[in-house]
Amino acid sequence: MRWRLPLTPTRPLHAVPPRWRGLLLAAFLAQLGWHALEPAPEARARPVPEALPLPVLRLAALGEPATLATAGTLWLQYFDEQPGESIPFRELDYHRVRDWLARWSALDPDSGYPLLLAVRIYAQVSDPARQRIMLEFVLDRFLERPGARWRWLAEAAILARHRLHDDRLALRYARLLAEHTRPGEVPHWARDLQILLLEDIGELEAAKVLIGGLLANGEIRDPNEIRYLEQRLEALKERTGTENKPEERD
Amino acid sequence: MGMIRTIARDGLREAGQNRLLWLVAVLLLGTFLLAEFVGAVALTEHRSVQAALAGTLLRLGAVFLMALFVVTTLLREQQDRTLDLVLALSQPRSHYVLGKLATYFLLAVALAAACALPAGLYAPPDALARWAVSLACELWLVAAFGLLLAFTFRQPVAALAGLGAVYLLSRSTAALVLIVQGSPFRHTGWGHAIVDYGVTALAWILPSLHRFTDASWLAHHAGDWAGVGLVLGQTAVYAVLLAAAAAFDLYRREF
Numbered sequence: 001m002r003w004r005l006p007l008t009p010t011r012p013l014h015a016v017p018p019r020w021r022g023l024l025l026a027a028f029l030a031q032l033g034w035h036a037l038e039p040a041p042e043a044r045a046r047p048v049p050e051a052l053p054l055p056v057l058r059l060a061a062l063g064e065p066a067t068l069a070t071a072g073t074l075w076l077q078y079f080d081e082q083p084g085e086s087i088p089f090r091e092l093d094y095h096r097v098r099d100w101l102a103r104w105s106a107l108d109p110d111s112g113y114p115l116l117l118a119v120r121i122y123a124q125v126s127d128p129a130r131q132r133i134m135l136e137f138v139l140d141r142f143l144e145r146p147g148a149r150w151r152w153l154a155e156a157a158i159l160a161r162h163r164l165h166d167d168r169l170a171l172r173y174a175r176l177l178a179e180h181t182r183p184g185e186v187p188h189w190a191r192d193l194q195i196l197l198l199e200d201i202g203e204l205e206a207a208k209v210l211i212g213g214l215l216a217n218g219e220i221r222d223p224n225e226i227r228y229l230e231q232r233l234e235a236l237k238e239r240t241g242t243e244n245k246p247e248e249r250d
Numbered sequence: 251m252g253m254i255r256t257i258a259r260d261g262l263r264e265a266g267q268n269r270l271l272w273l274v275a276v277l278l279l280g281t282f283l284l285a286e287f288v289g290a291v292a293l294t295e296h297r298s299v300q301a302a303l304a305g306t307l308l309r310l311g312a313v314f315l316m317a318l319f320v321v322t323t324l325l326r327e328q329q330d331r332t333l334d335l336v337l338a339l340s341q342p343r344s345h346y347v348l349g350k351l352a353t354y355f356l357l358a359v360a361l362a363a364a365c366a367l368p369a370g371l372y373a374p375p376d377a378l379a380r381w382a383v384s385l386a387c388e389l390w391l392v393a394a395f396g397l398l399l400a401f402t403f404r405q406p407v408a409a410l411a412g413l414g415a416v417y418l419l420s421r422s423t424a425a426l427v428l429i430v431q432g433s434p435f436r437h438t439g440w441g442h443a444i445v446d447y448g449v450t451a452l453a454w455i456l457p458s459l460h461r462f463t464d465a466s467w468l469a470h471h472a473g474d475w476a477g478v479g480l481v482l483g484q485t486a487v488y489a490v491l492l493a494a495a496a497a498f499d500l501y502r503r504e505f
Contacts, residue, residue, distance in 0.1 A: 010502045011504050015501050015502055016498050016501040017501065020344060020497050021498065023494040023497075024494035024495060026494075027487070027494045028491060030490070030491070035454045035458070039480075
């Protein structure tokens with residue numbers, strides 16, 4: 001059986017009177033000309049609107065909150081690229097951006113997209129106050145679902161250390177990451193992030209104390225993690241031993 | 251000319267017979283009640299909120315009703331062989347298209363005028379007049395698209411789905427072009443090239459409906475009559491194009 005388009009039979013082209021053929025061509029050309037001559041869309045830079053209440057958004061989602069969250073996240077992502085206008089991140093109202101991100105995250109808790117935007121897009125702005133808004137947003141979302149969102153808090157800790165240069169904040173995030181996750185739920189390096197940060201900022205003694213405490217309290221039972229921490233402890237002892245050793249004189 | 255007038259008169263009579271007026275009345279009343287409710291709970295700028303909501307609901311509702319009316323009546327004429335009788339007359343087929351377009355023009359004007367009644371409660375006369383003129387143009391173009399697609403697909407679901415897709419694309423293509431061309435996040439590769447050229451091509455072919463019937467005209471009294479001039483120009487150009495395309499299609503059909 002041959003497949004056919006579900007269209008009615010057609011008569012030959014010359015069944016169409018020439019003036020209608022000509023008019024169709026002329027009208028099509030007129031449309032192209034109109035498009036070429038009409039003014040370009042106006043650039044209208046608008047501020048980020050206030051986030052709508054979550055119940056309203058749930059109602060508007062019509063039973064598809066994840067779909068609305070996806071569309072809303074993309075809308076927010078492109079908000080700085082409004083038609084004909086590019087808005088620097090530092091001119092966006094970050095409180096409103098944070099509120100919108102929180103709404104989309106609440107509508108689709110399984111999606112990491114709002115957290116990715118917060119850490120890798122909005123927190124990259126060179127404005128410490130705005131960076132802190134985004135990092136606190138990530139912390140709040142992490143505390144809601146630590147097991148699923150630990151990686152974003154780990155990234156936030158790294159950002160706090162290297163972009164914001166706030167070691168206390170970075171250590172706080174790393175500590176909360178360890179406190180709110182269970183062994184085996186996240187990789188070793190993530191739970192031991194505070195050790196790595198302490199090493200990174202030169203607090204070797206504090207790192208040693210922390211590892212010693214972790215090994216002593218028996219909370220860690222995974223043999224691989226215990227071995228990893230023991231290796232770190234040995235390495236730290238060697239480093240502190242070398243650094244404390246007085247320089248030999250000729 | 252007589253046949254065109256007869257078809258237009260019959261079309262208007264049919265609009266009165268198939269409860270279109272009742273549906274329009276429900277749309278106007280529902281919009282009014284919802285706008286009043288929102289105005290009662292809005293904390294600030296309640297008049298602007300009401301105007302924006304009323305403008306949006308009325309536009310979408312009117313477009314929806316017009317699309318349904320056009321597609322269903324045209325398909326019914328094809329299925330009950332009324333169209334065969336009309337085409338058997340010693341008149342050019344193009345007269346049928348022109349008669350239908352005349353019907354839809356009058357209906358669009360009447361529908362836009364009706365929608366202006368509740369919208370006028372929340373907007374000044376100048377902004378309301380511009381909005382209503384633009385709405386009439388938009389409704390006429392939607393109806394003309396419906397005429398073309400009803401003959402192309404000959405199935406209500408396909409015709410209405412096609413009409414919905416064309417309408418949404420026409421309203422959003424300009425913004426899509428700017429996003430595709432200007433986004434720093436866009437991907438590279440052949441997939442992007444297809445989207446890029448495809449969206450740009452659509453912008454050339456489809457009418458610039460993004461300029462039509464903006465609710466902010468009512469809410470914030472934005473826009474001016476020069477903007478309405480662009481709307482009228484685009485309507486004139488595209489109505490001729492759709493009329494020619496519909497006539498072209500109808501001449502080639504074998505019934």
